[in-house]
Amino acid sequence: MLKENLFQVEERIRAACARCGRSPEEVTLIAVSKTKPVSMIEEIYKEGIRNFGENKPQELRDKYDLLPQDIRWHMIGHLQKNKIKYVIGRACMIHSVDSAELAAAIDSQAAKNNVIMPVLAEVNMAGEDTKFGLRPEDVMSFVRTVSELKNIRLSGLMTIAPYVENPEENRIHFRNLRKLSIDIRNKNIDNIFMSELSMGMTNDYEVAIEEGATIIRVGTGIFGERDYSSTETHSI
């Protein structure tokens, strides 16, 4: 069942790439496995998927410890400073850096572990009150601050678009995120690399690919609907 879902997503990625003249190799699919058990991750792993996304630091840690070492874990959810320690050394990338304070805290934890942590700046393109993320107009000053940090590598930008009925409504946000990354790249700031655009989820990843996404984050489309009915942290 999951295998069929995955094949369908991969087929739609290929079709979206074909429509805009991109190679599917330019698009990394992250299977967003939050709330889903290890057994389901193993099923998708068997099909060759190596990038998985989690939004809770402890859940990422627990799954990291139980699953094959060649999985690339992506931290995609809001991160509190006191939980950075669970993620450094386990996640290959933090997608959700949305303040200079958080960046500084990641930098110092990364320095302690003697690693350089690849991160993305999360930008709230639609200005939704309910979402985390930098305001677009604040991104440039954020970038300049982060360029001073030695143990962080800012690799690009990330956004979570609004939930909309028609994914075309989100095209403008994806397009604007790409423009922002090009503006930043053109400034040639030390230690800033704008090679990644993490945008597009189950509902809108094809539009995101057409607008230049290099990373898409697909949960429901692969694993099915999530069950949030349990109030406890999810069992793994």
Ligand SMILES: *Cc1c(COP(=O)(O)O)cnc(C)c1O
């Ligand atoms: C849950 C989540 C996703 C995946 O959402 P789906 O709609 O299930 O594909 C992607 N990105 C982030 C940041 C998420 O929290």
